[in-house]
Amino acid sequence: MNKPTADFEVITAFREDFPALKDYAYMDVAARGVPSATTRAVLYAHMDARTENGGDKEAMFATIESARGRFAELINAQADEVTFTKNISEGLNMVATGLNLKAGDNVIVCADLEHPNNVYAWLNLQRDGVEVRMVKAVNNAMPVDAMIARIDERTRCVTASTVSFAPGFRTDVDRLGTACCERGVCFLVDAAQSAGILHTDVLASKIDALTTSTQKGLLADYGMGFLYVRRAWAEKMQPAYLARFGVDLGDAHEASLGDLSFKYAQGARRFDLGNYNFGNAAMVDASLKQILEIGTRRIEAHVCKLSHALAQGFVDMGVPVAGGKPGPHLAGIVTVGTMSANHYGTEDERFDKLYKHLGENKVRLSIRRGLLRFSLHAYNNMADVERVLGLSRKFLG
Ligand SMILES: Cc1ncc(COP(=O)(O)O)c(C=O)c1O
Known part of the structure; x- marks a missing residue:
């Protein structure tokens, strides 16, 4: 045998x-x-602590940083390039609004294949005069060549799902990433259907921003997601919302109001807001550990x-x-x-x-x-x- x-x-x-x-x-x-049963046990332990003694905030923050670090490792990024979201749409909207697009700028998307959430985020920018360039799918696959051909000097972002939700074909992200990098355009991917399942290397694929939620391939629950933004892009972005964890407060207590001439936190941390979904963060920290152990x-x-x-x-x-x-x-x-x-x-x-x-x-x-x-x-x-x-x-x- x-x-x-x-x-x-x-x-x-x-x-x-x-x-x-x-x-x-x-x-x-x-x-x-x-x-998994392991992940469920971690949530139960979190709730036990919350129920019995209110929970340990320092331990909760440590879990947040652990989950952030593990997600970064999953996609070959740095922890400071990762922020937390409620879901994929929030991650997409954070980039759409953070890019600070002006009238006459354009973004490129294949609406035929995207989840509606990666279309509405862009349509909403039309109110500011942003042009949304729709490219038709080719044989139900991402029209990579046609998308590249539509890039011009006013293109600020090209967005695509790594794998479409239906019919589920892969996108050639490496080719889109290279084309965007050569032209200085932000390449944003919706990794809903690949994160935790397909090997992902944002550096090798030249992906500038990537967002996913935690209830699909990351095997945790609803109500949370991650957004990766390459440091160089994040440092140019202005978050639409701002709160204490998005501000560089140095070593000050989380409840202190720092210098009023505030500085954004490093990299994608500027998109962090207030308190986190600690229960789900504990779950995804555990499931990411399991996923990373397999590889x-x-x-x-x-x-x-x-x-x-x-x-x-x-x-x-x-x-x-x-x-x-x-x-x-x-x-x-x-x-x-x-x-x-x-x-x-x-x-x-x-x-x-x-x-x-x-x-x-x-x-x-x-x-x-x-x-x-x-x-x-x-x-x-x-x-x-x-x-x-x-x-x-x-x-x-
Ligand atoms: C490709 C893709 N993007 C986005 C979503 C959902 O977005 P959200 O997490 O904002 O609900 C899905 C859900 O099925 C999806 O398949």
């Missing part, structure tokens, strides 16, 4: 820590991931092996898979069916019924843009893939 590889053993041990995976083939991280290169390789097997299985069944045969476009999301604007159902009754059937058999997935969307993380395994393919094959006949 073949000896299990070290990678296999690490991933198997990780899966054991997820109660949901005992029952479910959970393939819905693109909507929300499931927290994102290993997670990405594992997830892609599964997504390729799932996509190939559907192709072999004659089911239409977005993007066709598995290839480099695939990340951790596999979508099947016909793309439409419908998020409540599909365009084909067979797939609506399949969705229901899978749900009844404890497979968790979503419908987005008329497609059945299966999304994977390190806690999934080949047995999950085979379960979904087996149920689908039998059901579709």
Whole structure:
């Protein structure tokens, strides 16, 4: 018998820590991931302290800095380049407003593929005379060449999701990053569908700003996110909101009003506001530790092996898979069916019924843009893939 590889053993041990995976083939991280038992225990411990004695504020701040540092490590950034947000939209809006755009400046976005939250943030700037340059998707993939071609001397920002929420194809962020860097344009990515799942190196990919939330690939809960802003860009930005943790107070107590001619805190810390979501920060600190222990290169390789097997299985069944045969476009999301604007159902009754059937058999997935969307993380395994393919094959006949 073949000896299990070290990678296999690490991933198997990780899966054991997820109660949901005992029952479910959970393939819905693109909507929300499931927290581990370890992460839940950390939240309980936080609440125990809060309930029993009010909690220890210094320890809470230490957790904040630990989470900040771990997120920075996850994407190869520095801790001072990371701030906290409520969600992805807040991170996007912090950059949109922090760039201080003027009438006649423009931003480039492919609205066809972005989540609405990465469109409204920019449309809102039209009130200041900012031009939002919409570029059409090409075969449902990010139109990288066309986006680069639209950059001119008034372009201040190019924004794209690293992986679209549907149909879930990867964006060539390295090429967009290089093009933006050469032209001095801020490159902002929405990493909702990749953070914690795909290996990410903001330096290598020349990403200037990146935002994500904590309930998806970071495996914590709703109500919090991170925003990375490269130091050189952050130092040029003026936050739309300002509060004590965004101001350089030196060693002064958090409740003291410093010099009225205040100085912004270093780097992206200037976007910090008041108190934090300490409970969720404790959770994400714990889940980031688990993710970092496995390593994102290993997670990405594992997830892609599964997504390729799932996509190939559907192709072999004659089911239409977005993007066709598995290839480099695939990340951790596999979508099947016909793309439409419908998020409540599909365009084909067979797939609506399949969705229901899978749900009844404890497979968790979503419908987005008329497609059945299966999304994977390190806690999934080949047995999950085979379960979904087996149920689908039998059901579709
Ligand atoms: C690509 C992408 N961006 C943004 C969001 C959601 O943004 P927010 O965290 O602000 O709710 C999602 C959620 O599904 C998403 O997939």
